[in-house]
Amino acid sequence: MGAVLRLSALSPNIKDRLDFSCAIFDAQGRLCAQAAHIPVHLGSMAYAMADLVSDRDWQPGDLLVVNDPYMGGTHLPDVTVVAPVFGAASLIGFAVTRAHHANIGAHSPGSMPVSTRLDQEGIVIAPSWLKRGGQWQVPLCRELAGLEESGALPVESRRFADFVAQASACEAGARRLAELADQQADLVAAFDALNRYGEKRARARIAALPDGCYRFQDYMDDDGQGQQDIVIAVTLTIAGELARLDFSGTADQVAGNINCPLSVAAAAAYYCFRCLMDDDVPACDGLFRPISLSAPQGSLLNANRPAAVAAGNVETSSRVVDVVLGALAQAAPEAIPAASQGTMNNVAMGAAGENGWDYYETMAGGTGAHARGPGLSAVHSHMTNTLNTPIESLESHYPLRVHRYQVRRGSGGDGQFVGGDGLVRELEFLGDAQVTLLTERRRHAPWGLAGGQLGAVGENRHNGELLPPKTSFTARAGDRLLVASPGGGGYCDTKCK
Template sequence: MSAKVDAITIEVMKNAFHTIAEEMGVALIKTALSTNIKDRMDCSTAIYTKDGKLVAQAEHIPLHLGLMPSVVGEVLKIYKPDELKEGDAILINDPYISGSHLPDIFMISPVFHQGRLVALTANIAHHIDVGGMTPGSCSVKTTEIFQEGLRLPAIRVRKAGVMDEEVLRLLTKNSRTGKEMLGDIYAQLAANKIGETRLKELFERYSTDFTETCMNELMNYSERRLRAAIRKVPNGTYTFEDYLEGDGLTRDLIKIAVQVCVKDDEIHVSFEGTSPQARGSINSTIGVTSACAYYAVKALLDPEVPPNDGAYRPVRVHAKEGTVVNAKFPAAVSNANGNTSQRITDAILGALAPVLPEAAIAACSGSMNGLNFGGFNEATGEYFSYIETCGGGQGAVLGLDGMNGVHTHMTNTRNTPTEVIEQSYPLLVKKYSFAETGGGYGKFRGGVGITREIVSESDDVIVTITSERQRTRPWGLFGGKEGAASECIHITASGEVTNLPPKATLAINKGDTVIISTPGGGGYMDPFSRDPELVREDARLGYVKPDEAAREYGVVLIPETLEIDAKRTAQLRRSGTAHV
């Protein structure tokens, strides 16, 4: 620790920086126009040093937060720090610079104090439409980035405090929902302004030199802490393979192969043997892949380490260009955020599970389960775009069942309330519940997914579903069973039923229904070691049926009362033949 800054001061300043980032997030959410940000909170905020190193971020979306450091660094290559002016605001969404997908628009603003550049504020917001083939800009039928929407390489939407109206017109005219886009851009400006104001107050209170020293010492502290955690992991190379269920154009399985090499106080994550990049839109940029590695290592080794540039330094990511985890331009990438990122994370966690069993988690639902309805609303005379990511089952861990119907790993958004959906769009939510199929059986049970059933009240509505885990179900750990599979269904107004693949873009009409049931989480340890009383409670809550209880847990329940038949349960468990 620097002689200038003691541990107590670092803790105080850490909370000061973190609070600024959190307040930025509140401003963005409270002032946004689209339901995707103001209700679902599909956004993230952070503050940086003047040379683009992450200092603090709000507790928002892990994928966004892992991407933002590289984005800010790349923008500073385009706009040199000495070229920035007070009042500037820079937009960027190009996945081959930002690492994300086109609907995620980053905004970066410089912070000046006494005429000197001292920091940067930044946020990312998922806009509900940026053009492209279909509403929502995430069609599963795209084969190149040019089909996915408007690409911003890094442009100043505000120059020295003056808004560029030409840029705003360009943006809004290339979106089906230009009004919402404009409102959300101003919300992003408001968020960065809050960060700028609070940082200026901090620099004024403590001096520029001292505050910058605290920023650097906080990053160094995070690095030391994560390196110390890595040293506790035995040196070695740990491997795992998992699969994506097609790219939206084909149903062919796509392999994610990972090798996690632990050497002293560093971790190298490599992807040798991973499938080549796909024709469809599930290709990940190296930015997304790196964000997954940062998240997985931190989550397993030290979840409480302050998330900043220092926490990323001990993690190295190696991925061959032209693979599905490091796509080469102009590959389509829009659906990597919701699916490939989750599978990369699954693979890294799976690789480290045997060596870190007490921290390990069975596979979660493995997808953000994207759902998008878009079209023309005859009642309002305007285009609409409804975006949702539906939670699934969380994987079980040692000592705890997985949570039900929750977002996991690389996403952390809320749901859109049913009332908001029906008030805002020509849609009827017919059903919203936990899925009827249970989570992975185990001593600790995986969580169950969600079922959403939505009826269109308009013709010519385009629906895009981006899900996973219909065939390659979420895996269990140490004898725990797989989580339940996902299911996607289209029912026409006349009653014709079609089972859909996990990734689909289709047109529906008034009275048509779309149903998505998301995957459950994997179980942890042998199901026959689960407490019978917990099995009975699962049955009472509808997570397991009496016949399943006997077959999978060796617990015999009397169907009429759900009481445990102790004698038959003991016999069944002794025989060990119920679960095969």
């Protein structure tokens, strides 16, 4: 599925950066298999898919599309497409893709605005039929392409092309799974057995942690609307084979767009526990059954509609990882690294008009050092698992020139083991553009562990002038944008043995 999606997509964000995910679910919407794609996509799908697929009249050839964060999505650019899979005339499962669309109709290019309401962030797609019985639903397809509803299927629309690529990937997955069901009559029973096994392995790993309550908190830099130092807190309770995360004490939802639905917080929590387990443990629904979580309704991690959420999926999820790992480090200190860069360094830009364009990228940084060695430099970490756009692709698609792309030496935190370094990327604009930055760890540095030092905070600069973490501005031809990403925290002071 992932190969079909990558090779079919037109946008560099999908075909070059690999900002997409693919997974298989059983007929009840329980995760059974996933590709090694993006944790924030996959974990949130695992949390929300059962509600999304239940109580629908599924037919062969259907495709469901959704991006509504309050109905199983994450943020509007992440569009989910679901294909049912039938075997012997009965529903046996679902093939699902989620991909980030750089143009989802927001009021600023790149569809990652400094927003205060959900409707400013683009088209909100409630669960809808993209195809019904194998037939494209043309009015919706035209809306997704940014066209008037009346007319033909928008086959020549570049904006619609990535939806077609997702549909192709889902249909390929559905065909292959149906073929597997024909060859293996007990496939549904095998799904159940896999999930029971995953649950058994998860319970055993949790049981190896010391019982107790572990508390940790960290802060978001700001919400882009004037509020700073926004707390995220967790109490992790380990009791035998069960783990519970209570995010009480987390700040209320804010005016800016760092809010998120509970599914995003769940994705971050699931990811942290998955990292504790051996590589051979299957990523399936059973893995998460011993883990429960809650966050107060109306809080930053369980926001109410119509709160803006564009940065919640990317930036707040990164901080939730830091908070959960900080709590787990008290229970399993040698298994947990220091904080990684803690941001995805979102850069969105473009221009309107006949030759309009939309560009979106997340940028790599340093990972935290740990008990067995230093952090990694200039890599994507934790909730993102994408790539940086290659210079050749960026310069051939957009009116941009890359002046610098290098490791940010010395940005990792010091210690017996040093945190990984961030990177520096400097772009020159060859034409006017509207630019939006949604970044974190510009005020609160990535923390070290066991006496290790903080990683360096990141920096954003326009023509050398320091920018706030979240901002939107107009760049003119000849201007330059520099983004320096944070380094990871260090592990253990230099006297550690």
